[in-house]
Every structure is written in structure tokens, then in C-alpha cells.
Amino acid sequence: MNDPRKNEGSEPTTHFGFQDVPESQKAQKVAEVFHSVAAKYDLMNDLLSGGMHRLWKRFTIELSGVRTGNRVLDIAGGTGDLTKQFSRLVGPTGEVVLADINASMLRVGRDRLLDRGVAGNVKFVQADAEKLPFPDNHFDCVTIAFGLRNVTHKDDAIRSMLRVLKPGGRLLVLEFSKPSSNLLSKVYDTYSFNFMPLMGKLITNDADSYRYLAESIRMHPDQDTLKAMMVEAGFERVTYHNMTGGIVALHRGIKP
Amino acid sequence: MVISGLLAGVELGLNRVLRLDSTALPRLAGLAGRVIAVDCQKPSLQLFILPDGEGLRLAAHWAGEVDCRLQAPATSLLRLATSREKTAVLHSPEVELEGDSAVLLELAGILQDLELDWEYELSRWLGPVGSQLLGSHLRSRASWTRETLDSLRLNLADYLSEESRSLVGQREADARFAELDRLKLALDRLDARVERLAQKNKPIA
Secondary structure (H helix, E strand, O other): OOOOOOOOOOOOEEEEOOEEEEHHHHHHHHHHHHHHHHHHHHHHHHHHHOOHHHHHHHHHHHHHOOOOOOEEEEEOOOOOHHHHHHHHHHOOOOEEEEEEOOHHHHHHHHHHHHHOOOOOOEEEEEOOHHHOOOOOOOEEEEEEEOOHHHOOOHHHHHHHHHHHEEEEEEEEEEEEOOOOOHHHHHHHHHHHHHHHHHHHHHHHOOHHHHHHHHHHHHHOOOHHHHHHHHHHHOOEEEEEEEEHHHOEEEEEEEOO | OHHHHHHHHHHHHHHHHHOOOOOHHHHHHOOOOOOEEEEEOOOOEEEEEEEEOOEEEEEOOOOOOOOEEEEEOHHHHHHHHHOOOHHHHHOOOOOEEEEOHHHHHHHHHHHHOOOOOHHHHHHHHHHHHHHHHHHHHHHHHHHHHHHHHHHHHHHHHHHHHHHOOOOOOHHHHHHHHHHHHHHHHHHHHHHHHHHHHHHHOOOOO
């Protein structure tokens, strides 16, 4: 795919929120955001979504079709909400890999899961979604929840996920998207550009990270664009389900 | 989303209740990995039940394979949930079962055998003395209520059969039923005798 941001003789740029930054710097900047919010990530998720993120993740689990003995990869698994549920579903004969590029998030997730007795069938791997360190045709299901918008090269990441999936395996992408109604979109804009940075300032003393969150959501591809990206990468039967009026969408594709 | 939210709340409450029984969770662990679909026909509603060692997971959707599917109207499902004899409800004609019914029967058995230790749960909140006092008070009230209801039922039956003569008494009814049974037997014997005589007097062809 041709990237209009690429100029001859200079490093290509990508977006970091509403800013354009050199591609080599985006991962570092995203890492700084997540190092900053890791400790209070769960609390902020509950506060900012009003607990709705639990229902969005619940729906993701329901559409995953994961069964006993399956091998599941939870990319950008953060504090391990999905991993905990997958660990229950796959049982002792299955395996769940919680992967995150950010060491702080991975540490918080690992500690949280171990404290809750989730162990035995869970592995923790620090990995870049664009270059997944797993063999081809290895997983029955791959999920990435609220992580794809932070990835620098989304096409590469989707192709990498396709590679590690077994034929017939499912990719589930849970991500913020574009609200389906204009009125909801206006309310949502006001909420995310005013309330979210304010809450970030009050609770984590870091308004910038939550401003980045709001901006990165606006820069993320909408439902149909992401669907087209998954089809182009090679997924079949790609569908998406809007949740909470399209504020969040769950895309699902099957590896042929 | 609304149904998912409701199911999440029900699941949370249900699993708390299941934890009050010492054998329910280990028995549910034996059903881990099995999926039961419940199709309510009137009103149209679908529910998936996934048991495991941590309790029951309730889902409004399930993309994977289903081991057992139960189709029934809401009234039958309600009877199934509240009745002590769940297997009897499962065999009623309006209830349809597809797939591995053993999974559903095992789950019904686990739920039927629940013996909830409410006093333990109370003691976590009130302490041992408070829970013992409240428990013994509740038990004596429950016993008094049970005895009162039994006594009321017996008195009402006596009044209706012996005093107002609105209903036939149990003993009187038993005597009449016994007479009817004897009469039926005598008729059967007479019938058999007539049949035998008819055979005996039949001209040989």
C-alpha cells in the first residue's frame, strides 16, 4: 500500500494522536503513555467507560468460539481481562499467551493474573504485534483488544496475526470506532476531549496520555476501512459488530 | 448489550450462590468445556450455559459448537428452574432435547442437589455469634411456620370432610375406591367366565 506520508530522502511519518511523528518514534511515545497509565489502567477503564468495557470484552469472548484445548493469543493483552476468561475456557489442556509490547503493562497483567490464581495454562510474552515471535499456523484464536490503534504499521500487524493463526482460526479485533449517529458523535467528542483528559489529570496526574487516547481513537480507521484492511491481508468472512452505537466495534475474520 | 449486562449480573449472583454448596463447583468442573444452548420459544430468547470449576458462565451469543440444545416455552423453563423434580420436567412433551442430553441431566442434577450453607455466608458478615443467633432464630421461625401450615392444612381438610361435608373424607373415599376395585375385579372374572362358556358351547365346524 502506498503511504502518502513517505517522502524521498526523509523518514516516513505516522500519526501519534493528532501529531505527525517519525515512524521510529511512535512505538517509544506509545510506550511512554502506557508506562504512565499502567498502574491505574483498570480503574481508569472502569471510570471512563462506566464499566462498559467489561461488556465489550464479554461479547468478544462470546464470539471467539474458543473451546477446551485451544491455543489463544491475546495481543496487547494489558492487564489480562481477556486472558483470564480464555484461561477458564481452554482449561488445563489449552494454552493462552498474553503478549504486550509494553513491559509495564505486561508486569501489571502478570501480577494481577497470578494474584487471582490464573496460572498453569498462561504464558506471558513481550512481543511486537508487527513481528510476532511465534511459528506459522500456531493459534486457534488471536485477539487484540484496544491495541491495534497504537500499532505503527497496522497492515503488517494484521498480516503477522494471519500468519500465526491456524487455517480456520479466528482473529478478533476489539477497538474504538466511529459512532453511527451524528448526535452521539458530538456528545462523544465533547466527552472524550474534555472529560477524559480531566479525569486523567485528577486520577493519574497525566492529562496528556488521555488526550492521546482520545486523539488516537479519532485517527483509527473506521469500521469499513478496518474490514477492508483485514480482507486485503487475506482474512475471509470478515464481519463487524457495532457496540454502544459504534463507539466500539468488534471485527472478526477467519483464516482461509 | 442490555441482555449481556443482565446476564453478567445474574451470572455473578448465581456463582455466589453456587459457592455456598461444598460439592457444586467440583461437580461442575467435570462439565468444563461443554456448552448447553437453551432456546426459549415464547418469548423468543437464546441463552448459552458453560459450566466449569468456577461456576456457570451465561452468554447471550456463542460462536462455537454446542453439545446440547434444550428447546422449550418459558413456562416449562421456569418450572425446570424452580421444580425439585427437574428430570420430570425434562421429559414433558413440550420440551425438546438435541445432542448429548447427559450434560443437561448432569447439570440439572447438580442444581437439584444444591444444599446451600447460608449460615457460613452470614458468618462472614456478622461473625460466628451473630450468625448463630440469627440462624437459630430463623430456623425456629421456619419450623413454627412449617408446623402452623401443616396444622392449618389438616384442620382445613377435617373441616371440609367431617364438619361441612363439602368433600368426601379420605377413609370414606378409600372404602369406596376399594369397593369399586372389587367390583371391577368381579366384572373381569364374570367376563372371563362368559368368554370361556361361549368357547365351550361353540359348534365344532
